[in-house]
Every structure is written in structure tokens, then in C-alpha cells.
Amino acid sequence: xxxxxxxxxxxxxxxxxxxxxxxxxxxxxxxxxxxxxxxxxxxxxxxxxxxxxxxxxxxxxxxxxxxxxxxxxxxxxxxxxxxxxxxxxxxxxxxxxxxxxxxxxxxxxxxxxxxxxxxxxxxxxxxxxxxxxxxxxxxxxxxxxxxxxxxxxxxxx
Amino acid sequence: xxxxxxxxxxxxxxxxxxxxxxxxxxxxxxxxxxxxxxxxxxxxxxxxxxxxxxxxxxxxxxxxxxxxxxxxxxxxxxxxxxxxxxxxxxxxxxxxxxxxxxxxxxxxxxxxxxxxxxxxxxxxxxxxxxxxxxxxxxxxxxxxxxxxxxxxxxxxxxxxxxxxxxxxxxxxxxxxxxxxxxxxxxxxxxxxxxxxxxxxxxxxxxxxxxxxxxxxxxxxxxxxxxxxxxxxxxxxxxxxxxxxxxxxxxxxxxxxxxxxxxxxxxxxxxxxxxxxxxxxxxxxxxxxxxxxxxxxxxxxxxxxxxxxxxxxxxxxxxxxxxxxxxxxxxxxxxxxxxxxxxxxxxxxxxxxxxxxxxxxxxxxxxxxxxxxxxxxxxxxxxxxxxxxxxxxxxxxxxxxxxxxxxxxxxxxxxxxxxxxxxxxxxxxxxxxxxxxxxxxxxxxxxxxxxxxxxxxxxxxxxxxxxxxxxxxxxxxxxxxxxxxxxxxxxxxxxxxxxxxxxxxxxxxxxxxxxxxxxxxxxxxxxxxxxxxxxxxxxxxxxxxxxxxxxxx
Numbered sequence: 001x002x003x004x005x006x007x008x009x010x011x012x013x014x015x016x017x018x019x020x021x022x023x024x025x026x027x028x029x030x031x032x033x034x035x036x037x038x039x040x041x042x043x044x045x046x047x048x049x050x051x052x053x054x055x056x057x058x059x060x061x062x063x064x065x066x067x068x069x070x071x072x073x074x075x076x077x078x079x080x081x082x083x084x085x086x087x088x089x090x091x092x093x094x095x096x097x098x099x100x101x102x103x104x105x106x107x108x109x110x111x112x113x114x115x116x117x118x119x120x121x122x123x124x125x126x127x128x129x130x131x132x133x134x135x136x137x138x139x140x141x142x143x144x145x146x147x148x149x150x151x152x153x154x155x156x157x
Numbered sequence: 158x159x160x161x162x163x164x165x166x167x168x169x170x171x172x173x174x175x176x177x178x179x180x181x182x183x184x185x186x187x188x189x190x191x192x193x194x195x196x197x198x199x200x201x202x203x204x205x206x207x208x209x210x211x212x213x214x215x216x217x218x219x220x221x222x223x224x225x226x227x228x229x230x231x232x233x234x235x236x237x238x239x240x241x242x243x244x245x246x247x248x249x250x251x252x253x254x255x256x257x258x259x260x261x262x263x264x265x266x267x268x269x270x271x272x273x274x275x276x277x278x279x280x281x282x283x284x285x286x287x288x289x290x291x292x293x294x295x296x297x298x299x300x301x302x303x304x305x306x307x308x309x310x311x312x313x314x315x316x317x318x319x320x321x322x323x324x325x326x327x328x329x330x331x332x333x334x335x336x337x338x339x340x341x342x343x344x345x346x347x348x349x350x351x352x353x354x355x356x357x358x359x360x361x362x363x364x365x366x367x368x369x370x371x372x373x374x375x376x377x378x379x380x381x382x383x384x385x386x387x388x389x390x391x392x393x394x395x396x397x398x399x400x401x402x403x404x405x406x407x408x409x410x411x412x413x414x415x416x417x418x419x420x421x422x423x424x425x426x427x428x429x430x431x432x433x434x435x436x437x438x439x440x441x442x443x444x445x446x447x448x449x450x451x452x453x454x455x456x457x458x459x460x461x462x463x464x465x466x467x468x469x470x471x472x473x474x475x476x477x478x479x480x481x482x483x484x485x486x487x488x489x490x491x492x493x494x495x496x497x498x499x500x501x502x503x504x505x506x507x508x509x510x511x512x513x514x515x516x517x518x519x520x521x522x523x524x525x526x527x528x529x530x531x532x533x534x535x536x537x538x539x540x541x542x543x544x545x546x547x548x549x550x551x552x553x554x555x556x557x558x559x560x561x562x563x564x565x566x567x568x569x570x571x572x573x574x575x576x577x578x579x580x581x582x583x584x585x586x587x588x589x590x591x592x593x594x595x596x597x598x599x600x601x602x603x604x605x606x607x608x609x610x611x612x613x614x615x616x617x618x619x620x621x622x623x624x625x626x627x628x629x630x631x632x633x634x635x636x637x638x639x640x641x642x643x644x645x646x647x648x649x650x651x652x653x654x655x656x657x658x659x660x661x662x663x664x665x666x667x668x669x670x671x672x673x674x675x676x677x678x679x680x681x682x683x684x685x686x687x688x689x690x691x692x693x694x695x696x697x698x699x700x701x702x703x704x705x706x707x708x709x
Contacts, residue, residue: 061396085195085278087318091395094315099430115179115188115196122314147175149312150164 003136005117006105006127008143010136013129015055015076029054036078039066046070057109060088064095071102078107078129084116090123097124114138118146158221158527159304159449161269168311169266172273176200177259184256199279199317201272202258206579211250211258212275213265217285217303217327218246218530222517225528227268229513235261240513242498242506244570244621245324246284246530247275251577273311278319278406280310280391285327286334287531290450291539293487296346297354299329301446302383305438309384316391320398321406323391324363327356336532338362338371338652339624341408342390347377355379360390360420361412364618368654369409372417374424381437382428388436389427393420453525453540458490462544475550477599478561483546492543494524496536496553497560497568501593504586505571506534515556523549532621533570535563565602566610566675567593570621574614574631575638581614583631583638588612588664595668596675605675608688611646624648626689627674628655629667640667644674644700645692658701673703 004013015036018025025045029035036055037045039062045054055076056067067074077096079089089108096102108120109129117128117139130139161169179196182188188196197203201212213228220228228248232240235257236250243249253261265271275282283303290298306325310316316323326340337343343359355377362371378386390408398411412420468475484493496516499505508516516536520528523545524538531537536558541549553559562568569592572578574585589612596602611625615632622628628643639661646655662670675688677700682691692700 084192085318086400087278087316088396088400090315090318091392113192115192119312119314119317147168147171147312149314150168151309151311151313 002132003130003134003139004127005130005136005139005143006107008140010140011127017057036076055105058092060086060092062092064092064100068100071096071100074102074104076105076107077102078109079125080110081108081112082110084111084113086111090120093120093123093125114142117142118148121146122148158219159216159300159446165308166266166269169262169269169271169273172200172271173259173262173266176262180256180259195277195318197258198277199274200258200262201275202253202255203276204255204579205251206575206577208252209255209258210577211253211261211272212243213248213250213270213272214275214282215246215248215270215530216307217283217289217300218287218532219300220528220530221268222520222526222528224268224270225513225517225520227264227270229510229517231261231264232510232513239507239509241504241573242508242530242534242536244506244532244534244572244619245282246287246532247282248530249573251573276322277317278321278323279317280313280319280323280325283307283310283325283327284335284340284532286330287529287537288334288484288493288539289329289529290452291486291488291491291493292330292332292334293485294331295329295487296331296348297329298447298450299327299344299346300450301443302344302356302380303327304446304449305442306383306387309387315388316395319391319395320400321403321408323394323408325387333649333652334531336621336624336648336652339364339368339621339648340371342387343371344378344383349377349379353379356383358386361409361417363407363409364621364623365407366404366616366618367407367409368618368623369413370652370654371409372412374417374421380443381439382432384438385431385434385436386424386428388431389424392427393423397423453527455488455491455540456542458488458542458544460490460543462490462542465543465546468547468550474561475547477603478550478553478559479546480603481561481565482559482563486541490543492541492546494538494541494546494549494553495531495563496538496556496558497562498535498558499562499568499593500557500560501567501597502590503557504573505569505589508536512556512558515552516558519549519552519556522552533563533568535568561599562602564607564609566596566605566608566671567602569593569610569612570625571612572614572619574612574620578614578619580617581631582616582633583614583640584664585612585614585620585629585631588629588631588640588667591664591668592671595672605678606687609646609648610671621648622646623654624652625655626692627671632661634661638664640664642667642670642674642704644697645689647689656697658697659705670704674700677703 042056057078107127183193203210328335329346344356358375359371360374529537571589575581612629613620613622624646630641641661643655
């Protein structure tokens with residue numbers, strides 16, 4: 001079972017993860033489920049979505065451009081790390097936070113490991129869906145005391 | 158020299174604690190090998206053929222005497238009494254124990270050193286001209302910029318998991334002594350017509366499996382935009398560089414795939430967001446950094462010191478050493494001295510703990526306590542008064558570091574090869590030794606003149622064989638060691654890659670092959686023409702014919 005850390009504490013995940021274009025999506029949205037959709041599905045449904053309830057998850061090579069006009073209304077953007085050594089998600093996070101001003105929850109998911117949490121936080125992630133084998137106590141400690149670059153990570157436009 | 162501020166010191170100390178914790182978790186099984194690997198690599202720790210190897214960063218190749226003494230101390234206590242200076246001006250310890258690596262890092266932290274990002278898919282140690290700030294041809298000192306980029310790139314959170322390693326070099330002289338066109342980013346000092354300071358930026362250079370000469374992506378980048386622009390390049394690379402095949406993951410492949418124009422467009426678009434913004438380096442930062450590297454305070458010294466002139470006239474050996482190992486200094490009465498780590502019979506770049514201590518002492522006596530490491534794997538004393546040269550020479554001779562061969566055939570560049578490295582296809586050290594033994598006649602070496610020979614034990618090209626006038630590459634054919642020879646490579650402003658002359662050779666044949674190549678040169682050279690110029694004038698055929706007897 002994967003642990004979720006949000007804003008510095010272990011939290012319950014009240015989002016439902018949707019991997020592909022599944023049936024009855026609209027019905028589920030209308031019934032009030034909090035869904036996180038892959039980008040393509042999110043784009044297909046965005047005209048009917050209920051902003052506070054629908055999140056979107058991105059793969060490391062998904063483009064951000066399509067999201068930008070709606071960014072202010074999206075409550076959750078999750079970025080998938082298929083492997084912890086795939087650093088593309090770090091750039092996506094910095095772009096969303098620093099350039100495009102995203103202020104909602106920004107979550108790292110999938111191969112998310114204790115030893116990278118501090119660096120992820122520095123790039124702008126504020127929530128972490130840990131890989132199932134990662135110990136939550138160590139993760140919390142890493143977020144508080146983890147090593148960070150002292151060079152100011154510039155609030156780039 | 159740069160002196161750590163509190164934040165720098167805290168960073169290296171915290172890093173030791175972090176790595177100690179990671180090592181403990183790895184050793185007791187809480188951290189898997191797969192998860193530990195990139196963490197240990199980003200702390201310079203490789204698992205090698207015989208033992209783990211620790212690569213310690215020497216930022217832009219500058220060392221203080223007390224730091225070199227600490228390296229000697231580490232060599233004695235944690236290794237077998239020596240270390241290996243690399244072509245990226247770092248030092249490697251080849252016989253460390255895995256579990257002692259955190260202790261070594263703790264020792265390094267006491268002298269403002271570390272092993273951060275000396276390996277792994279991240280921004281590596283920044284390199285520069287070993288003659289920075291003392292070369293007569295210098296436009297401006299590149300080290301303040303190296304230090305700014307070092308600080309920015311250390312733990313730069315966005316760029317710790319790039320598609321592949323990323324190397325940056327700066328050069329400040331009219332002549333490029335840092336091989337900037339063979340780096341992922343190369344920055345070459347430029348002063349604009351209106352006096353503004355900046356850099357010509359090269360991108361996509363590198364050796365390895367697919368060698369390429371870096372191409373100019375910007376003729377002039379104002380210095381305040383360095384980090385904005387580098388960040389733009391790195392971001393484009395991080396997002397779009399290939400991750401499916403590690404042999405195609407360097408930025409040079411992305412530049413090739415997108416074309417220089419296409420890549421440049423992406424970078425410009427990215428840079429447009431930050432250009433002129435808060436990421437510009439402030440004048441205050443430049444001033445602060447420049448103060449660390451303020452010009453050394455040279456006491457007046459006579460260019461024609463009588464003792465020095467007497468030694469020159471009285472000792473042929475000293476005169477030879479001056480001819481090869483002493484370079485012009487921008488200051489009258491001073492010289493730049495290169496201590497050779499290329500004595501015949503010693504693996505190129507290796508130095509014993511005693512030599513390191515000895516060099517530290519020489520540096521304190523004669524060079525304001527400062528030492529540089531060159532990418533040709535020698536040590537440089539940058540601030541030596543000419544009147545001190547005879548005494549320094551005696552000291553260097555006592556250490557076995559006065560071989561008068563800088564820039565000559567036996568000053569060859571060589572990776573550790575198959576004797577140590579688990580990547581290597583072939584050994585390089587014994588072949589280097591055979592070449593040095595065969596050509597150890599000083600009269601002949603001096604007659605041959607400037608000649609660069611580089612050897613790598615595999616295509617990863619740590620010995621930079623592509624840019625040697627003569628290059629030797631170890632290859633594996635049916636589990637046997639063979640050696641491919643390239644000719645015509647060159648670094649500097651006329652950078653070009655060497656070309657393979659033909660089928661490869663057994664190790665024992667290499668000295669004869671080199672002898673053949675040299676014979677062609679001696680037969681065909683014009684008055685005053687150096688080896689590489691003869692190669693360029695004649696082309697490869699004459700050399701091939703001599704080596705292969707017309708059979709190719």
C-alpha cells in the first residue's frame with residue numbers, strides 16, 4: 001500500500017486514479033467522485049468537468065501547453081516518475097510552479113523514493129505518493145532535514 | 158582561491174551525513190543496490206574491477222597545498238599510498254573500501270573538498286585552463302565563472318537525473334587549454350567591441366563512443382546571462398534528450414537529431430522566458446567572486462636573475478627542463494612550472510602520497526601554496542619566481558617529477574584501463590609503459606618536438622584518444638586485447654578528431670607502429686614543422702603505407 005505524504009504529514013488519499021479512458025467516467029464525476037485523469041482523458045472531458053473534483057496526471061513526456069489555460073482551476077496535478085532516475089518530472093514541476101504559477105497540489109507519484117524527496121520538494125512538489133516499500137517515517141524525516149542546494153532556486157518566470 | 162562560506166561548509170558536512178546514512182541503509186539491506194547506485198555515483202563511488210574507486214572533485218583543477226596534503230593522507234590511510242589524477246582534473250583512489258567511503262568524504266570536508274557529482278547523470282566537475290590567471294594570452298580569469306557555475310550546479314535540483322552525464326568547461330585564454338569544444342557545454346572567453354565581458358558558447362561536443370566537436374550555439378553570451386542560458390540548455394536537454402539508449406543519451410545526439418538550428422531554437426525559446434530576469438548574475442556576485450580570485454601579489458622579480466642564468470648555462474639537464482616544463486607567465490620575472498606525472502615506468506597521472514606531500518611543500522615554498530591539475534594529467538605550479546627555478550628543479554627531481562617531457566611523446570595521456578576499470582576492453586598502462594620505454598632517449602624526444610599521444614582502454618575515451626595527434630584505443634576482439642591507432646586529432650582552436658589508420662594491432666606491436674609513424678614524420682617534415690602539421694599536410698596515406706607496408 002502506497003503512503004501519501006501531503007504538506008508534510010501522512011495523509012489519506014481521497015483521489016481515485018484513472019489509468020485510461022474507462023467507462024462511466026462522466027457518471028462517476030457527476031456522482032461526486034474525485035478522479036485523477038490522464039492528460040488525454042482530462043483533455044477530452046475538460047468541458048464537462050467539475051473543476052474542484054477533477055485532477056490530472058502527467059507522464060514525463062506529456063506537454064504542459066494544453067493545461068495552461070485551466071491551470072488555476074485544477075486542484076491536483078500529479079507527475080508520474082516511471083523510474084526514479086527519470087528526471088523529466090523535475091523540469092515539469094519547476095515549470096508548473098515557477099513559470100506558470102500553479103498553486104494547487106503538485107504530487108509526485110510512482111517510483112518515488114525517500115532519497116529524492118527533498119530535491120522533489122525543492123522543485124515544487126508538495127505531495128508524494130511513495131513507492132509501496134518506502135518507510136513513511138524516513139520519508140517525513142527526509143522532507144524536513146533532507147539536503148538541499150543552498151544556491152537560490154530562482155523563481156523563474 | 159575560493160574559500161568556503163558557511164553555507165558551502167555546511168553543505169559538504171551535511172552531504173557526508175547523508176551519504177553515511179545511505180551507506181548504512183545499503184549495507185544493512187534497507188536500500189537496494191538499484192536504488193543505491195545513483196546515490197553512490199553522485200558521491201564519486203564506483204564499483205571497479207578489484208575494489209571500489211572514489212573520484213574526488215578538484216573544482217576547475219585548483220588545489221591548495223593543505224588540500225593536496227589531505228589527499229596524500231587519504232592515499233596513505235585509505236588506499237595503497239597513491240592516487241591517480243584524471244583527464245578531468247579530478248583525483249581517483251583505486252583501492253578504497255566501500256564502507257570507508259563516508260569516512261573519506263568526512264576527511265575531505267575538513268579541507269573544503271568533496272566528491273559530489275564526480276559521477277552520475279548530472280552536471281560534473283567544472284574544468285578550465287590550468288594556466289588560468291597566469292597565462293600571458295588571457296582575456297580574463299575564467300575561475301570566478303567556474304565557481305559560480307559550480308555553486309549553481311551543485312545539487313541543482315532540476316538537473317540531478319539527466320539523461321546522461323554533463324560536462325562543462327571554461328577557457329579564458331586566446332589559446333584553448335581546456336578542450337572546451339569537447340564538452341557538453343564549452344564557454345570560451347570573449348570581450349565584445351563595447352567592452353562587455355562574455356563567452357562564446359559551444360554545445361554538443363564530447364568524445365566517447367560518438368566523438369563530436371562542439372559547435373557554436375552563441376557567438377557572444379553576456380556574462381550575466383550565463384546561468385539563465387545554461388539552465389535553458391539543460392532544461393531542453395533534460396526534457397528531450399534520449400533516455401531509451403544510454404549510448405545515444407548525451408546532448409550531442411540531441412543536437413544532432415534536432416540539428417544545431419533546431420536545438421538552438423528550443424534553447425532560445427526557453428531562454429526568452431528568463432533573459433534579463435531575476436536569474437541574471439548580479440554585479441555584486443561577480444565582484445564577490447572576483448575578490449576570491451584576486452590577482453596574486455607578486456613581489457618584483459628580475460627576469461634575468463643571475464643565479465637562474467648561471468644554472469641555465471651550467472646544466473644541460475636544467476636547461477632542458479626549462480625548455481619543456483616551464484611556461485611563460487604574464488608577470489615579468491615569473492614562470493609557470495609543470496611537474497611531470499609521466500615518468501617512464503609510472504602509470505601516467507599517478508602520484509604517490511610522498512609526491513603529493515612533496516608537491517605541497519614545493520607549492521608553499523615557491524608558488525604561494527597553489528597547485529593546478531591539468532587535463533594532461535600533470536601538476537602545475539602557477540606562481541614561481543624565475544630565480545627560484547633551480548631550487549624548484551632540484552626539489553622536483555628529488556620527487557621524480559622533473560622529467561623534461563611536457564608536450565612531448567612520453568607526456569602521454571592515459572586512462573587507468575583494464576588494470577583497474579571494469580568498463581575497459583583492454584589495458585592501457587602497460588602499453589603506455591612500453592611506449593615510454595621505447596622512446597626514452599631525450600635527444601630523440603626533443604628532436605621530435607611537440608607531440609600529443611592519448612590512449613584509452615575503451616570507447617568511453619577517458620584518455621581522450623580522439624584528440625591525440627596519435628591516438629590509441631583498446632578494443633576487444635574475441636576476448637583479446639587489440640589496439641586501434643588514430644592519427645591527426647587535435648585540441649585547441651583548430652580542434653579536429655583523429656582518424657583510424659587501419660586494422661588494429663596487438664599490444665606488442667604498438668611501439669613499432671609508433672616508431673613507423675615517427676619515421677615518416679622525421680623523413681618528411683619541413684624545417685620547424687611539428688608532427689601534427691606534417692600529418693595535416695601529408696594526409697594519412699604516407700603513414701598508412703609505412704605502417705602496413707602498402708598492404709592496406
